[in-house]
Amino acid sequence: MNDTSRGARQRLLALSTRERIEACWTALDAVPAHRCVRGPETGMAMLKGRTGGTGNAFHLGEMTLTRASVALDDGTLGHGWVRGRDHRHAELIALADAVAQHAEWQQKLETHVLAPLAEELAERQRRDAATAAATRVDFFTLVRGE
């Protein structure tokens, strides 16, 4: 992952499945102990659309959303949010956020979790695009007469 900002990491983990994050996470040994200081809790986000795609906002409807905040033993706080109701998913995102604030963990997290997940996300999106592309219409014109 090139962009290692908090937001980019949050996005990547929110777009990855909990199962894959968990699987990558086990590659990290001796993850520091943590406790949940808020949640994980499930609620909703009201989603806005735009009239005509570009105009005034309107309320489209809600979606389930889960958030979690964790604290490491040294007091470092981490936050995570994810669509849906998976508490563990939100907790893992929060934990990654907390862990990433320690220089000694940042690299491990990057190598063992974020990099492989970023690669998987890119490949999944590429396959989706390639599948859609197979249904793209190639127009041809029939020449009549002559």
Add this chain to the structure above:
Amino acid sequence: MYVAVKGGEQAIANAHRWLADRRRGDRDRPELEVAQVGDQLRLAVDRVMSEASLYDPELAALAFKQASGDLTEAVFLLRAYRTTLPRLAVSEPLDTASMRIERRISATYKDIPGGQILGPTYDYTHRLLDFLQLAGAEVPAAEIREEVTEAEACPQILELLNDEGLVEQEIDDGSEPADITRDPPDYPMDRAARLQMLARGDEGYLLALGYSTQRGYGRNHPFAGEIRLGQVEVEIHVDEWDETICVGEIALSECQMINQFGGSREAAPQFTRGYGLAFGHNERKTMAMALVDRALRAEELGEPIIGPAQQAEFVLAHADSVDASGFVSHLKLPHYVDFQSELDLLRRLRREHAARQAELDGTRDTASPQQEER
């Protein structure tokens, strides 16, 4: 006056037990899994999410299974669940222009940047029953164009028309939209509130109303300018970081309808627009929504209001299937006392009618010979 009626507890418990038994069906067959519903009956799931106004595919699949496939009941279940959750955030407006496209077509332009992408559509199928599915035939995987390394940009087609000023532009004036889940709807209603109500409206109802405009009850000559289906990332602003972050993505359907001209002494004629947006793959719903959205703009555009689809209060007050089925269903509740009073009234009216009739017959018997003489 309401009189409490008690009883039937055992009958209700047994009725629900029978319902559960029916739902489970033949025990020799494996039980339908919620995950299978989510995976293999996804258009039903999308419709439930859309009309329940809650995006959660797993819960919508559960509701569908629990309702034995009754979509209206499933919508009710999911809508009811919605009321148990707190609101944690309000999203940034979804950016449909950056959708990861699964389907994108235009009926107004053939050659468009990004191309016409059919996606997983029922269009062009022959609508012949596929008996191979009855026989459980293997299904080949979707074709993939392996050489494609990334999705081509698919700009909004109506923005292309904007260059010439031929179509009205939708510009954000920054106004904060009404929220009908917080403030009860009030008429006349602005377009943002109308779109919120239409987005959760019953598809069959909106389809019929949209169709009625095509048949002449408020004609507005529509073209499907663009229809797109795909995944859109959801962003919320979080105070913890004072930043806007992505929390996942959802499937959306969008329809941009282009309709016949509006114009005035000041403004040159241009195409007008109707808009449809819905959760999941809900193409027909978004097309119907766009037709009705446009019809409801009749007053704003100075058009005569001649069709039901143009009457905002009529259209919007009856669009929600939870409201509608609730009020229709309440007729099944005991109305014993209510009905008894109607019976009493009816009997009295009939007695009075009979008495009047007898009186009338009496006078007619004596009066008629004289009338004949005259």
